[in-house]
Amino acid sequence: MNVDPPSPAIRRVAIVGAGAIGIWIGARLAQAGCQLSALARGATLSALRGNGLRLQSGTQPLMQAAVQASDRAVDLGKQDLVVIALKAPALAEVAQQIGPLIGPHTLILTAMNGVPWWFFEGFGGELAGTRLQSIDPEGRIAAALPSAQVLGAVVHASCATLEPGLVQHHFGQGLVIGEPAGGLSPRVQALAHLLGRAGFDTETSGCIQRDIWFKLWGNMTVNPISALTGATTDLIMDDELLRQAISGMMLEARDIGARIGLPIDQNPEERHAVTRKLGRFKTSMLQDFEAGKPVELDALLGAVRELGQRTGVVTPLIDALLAMARLQARIKGLYPWAAP
Secondary structure (H helix, E strand, C coil): CCCCCCCHHHCEEEEECCCHHHHHHHHHHHHCCCEEEEECCHHHHHHHHHHCEEEEECCCCCEEECCEEECCHHHHCCEEEEEECCCHHHHHHHHCCCHHHEEEEEEEEECCCCCCCCCCCCCCCCCCCCCCCCCCCCCHHHHHCCHHHEEEEEEEEEEEEEECCEEEEEEEEEEEEECCCCCCCHHHHHHHHHHHHCCCEEEEECCHHHHHHHHHHHHHHHHHHHHHHCCCHHHHHHCHHHHHHHHHHHHHHHHHHHHCCCCCCCCHHHHHHHHHHCCCCCCHHHHHHHHCCCCCHHHHHHHHHHHHHHHCCCCHHHHHHHHHHHHHHHHCCCCCCCCC
């Protein structure tokens, strides 16, 4: 892959969260000429130090990328771009540790599932500036990560961790990026250019919250249902009664979206058809359940329930799914008992 080096403005890149999506993004940026670092720990840190980032995509040769890896951000130094690809439950703690990566001009790109802590930063409407209790109850994330330096991302790809440091990319190359306050800024354009040269199908969004909400509308139900049942997406979509229940939850969320300024013009069955086209795969939450990792229920369902309460939309179906998935996760030790 012969490419020109990236702009000096985005050369040093740190991955925070070297899991499936983090390695997918990091390996491609390294191939595009970026100087790559990763904040990691445990078996992942050992694997990165020994073998670098490893990405397998289809029948292509294994992509291997050198990376400076440490469990201390101070060892990695100030970065031009910090990609946060953590699971949401880990962010509050990790956010307190990554200050040494962030200089006054560092871009912070969040490539995470669900509703992020900055969702209403720069976003108009009645909830402008709202901090969601389900996402950042004590404001620790917002205090640690400067909102003026944050860009949002929506990932349209399926990846799975085969072993620490080694990721299998299944399908999709899509990244949508945008400013929380909207508009097409020079820094978004510069990052989009770099991501495009790294091989991603990159789009820029004038309202990244709309893209986040639309993706959430599709996976806020299938993710926890797959974790509850152990079923792949094809089996979920093939069950008529279950699909009807999912549609009901989606209609509740669509009503919420309309009230916060993020209307959705699809109906649930149209979205189900999109999910069916993706074929049979395990959702990220099912993979986390099987691996014994904390699950992202607050970012995917808890935030939607909270927004329903704030906007006056009743969400009995969403509440029921959250209650069941949360209880199972608590029994498995993947969600705290003390949380609401």
